[in-house]
Amino acid sequence: MYRIFIVEDDEKIAVILRGRMEQYGYEAAAASEFRELMPQLEAFTPHLVLLDINLPYFDGYYWCRQIRMRSSMPIIYISARAGEMDQVMAIENGGDDYITKPIQLELLMAKVRSALRRAYGEYAALPEKTGGGDADGLAGSGSAVRYGSSELSAHGLKLHLSRSELEWKGRKIELTKNEGLLAECLLRKPGHVIPRESLLEALWDDVQFVDDNTLTVNVTRLRKKLEELGLPKVIETMRGQGYKLSEDVLREGAAT
Structure with a gap:
């Protein structure tokens, strides 16, 4: 079962997202404290992160960079910011995809399924284990690479x-x-x-x-x-x- 970690400070949206992820058979958890996200990530060992930009203390760009220092797991930004430069910054800071609010849930689920297939499923060259984390505590660490050894x-x-x-x-x-x-x-x-x-x-x-x-x-x-x-x-x-x-x-x- 793939694990999805939701970083969204709007509790209502976080509940909706968690419910939709679980409806599709994923295990989901939402961040409960926004000053220190990494301990929560390491404890949950997610395979994919849904990441808002406007967050307390540090924005989503900052946390994306922190995650990228440890993991290549898919990161999908979810934000009310619809400007082109916001999307450019999201990708520049290590994000894989971007979806704007109000969220179209079916579009979001298509993006989630696609990212998981590329990283761990039928489109990944190397089989991935989904039962536990890697040595650094993040399940996605280094696992999204599609290539062989050539x-x-x-x-x-x-x-x-x-x-x-x-x-x-x-x-x-x-x-x-x-x-x-x-x-x-x-x-x-x-x-x-x-x-x-x-x-x-x-x-x-x-x-x-x-x-x-x-x-x-x-x-x-x-x-x-x-x-x-x-x-x-x-x-x-x-x-x-x-x-x-x-x-x-x-x-x-x-x-x-």
């Missing part, structure tokens, strides 16, 4: 699949789950345009519920990571088509 490379740019880590000229940088999936799609066909639809399907199996802007945000995050490695503009946007990994930029970078 690597992909193109003109010196390497993606270590088992670690979801990019390497360029000896420099390494860790990727989130979605960044790793995007990098994998692009590195499997360097120089070829990967359609937006293909990338959406690779990241989210319930594509009909995904805002196309979410893909753009994830690509932007991956571009920033590549820029930190010394590869600006290596991901090219092909208007009306998709994205491609520029072999010319890689060759030029390798030669310098």
Whole structure:
């Protein structure tokens, strides 16, 4: 049974969410104290977190970063903030998805099921145990990685699949789950345009519920990571088509 931890300071909403999760067969618990969330998380060992942004003491962005220091479990933001920058910040701070209030419960459940399938179920490469936590006390720690133990490379740019880590000229940088999936799609066909639809399907199996802007945000995050490695503009946007990994930029970078 998957465990869902709800971080929502509106008690009525928390009760509704907990009831809906249990209705669908999940074990659910809601945060009871918002000054210190991590002990509650560690005690419950969830597989997925539903996280509000406007919280007492520290906001949801802060807690998402704290969770990401220990775990790659799926985190879905639930917030009344509907602005584009709020969603960008949510993803930049480590979130996997975002849903606005008032909550459409069936849409939320579709996103929850999708995230759990990607992280632990039929779309995960490695089987996951759901009966207990990992060594650090969080069931999702490191468990959402989809990859095997190989690597992909193109003109010196390497993606270590088992670690979801990019390497360029000896420099390494860790990727989130979605960044790793995007990098994998692009590195499997360097120089070829990967359609937006293909990338959406690779990241989210319930594509009909995904805002196309979410893909753009994830690509932007991956571009920033590549820029930190010394590869600006290596991901090219092909208007009306998709994205491609520029072999010319890689060759030029390798030669310098």
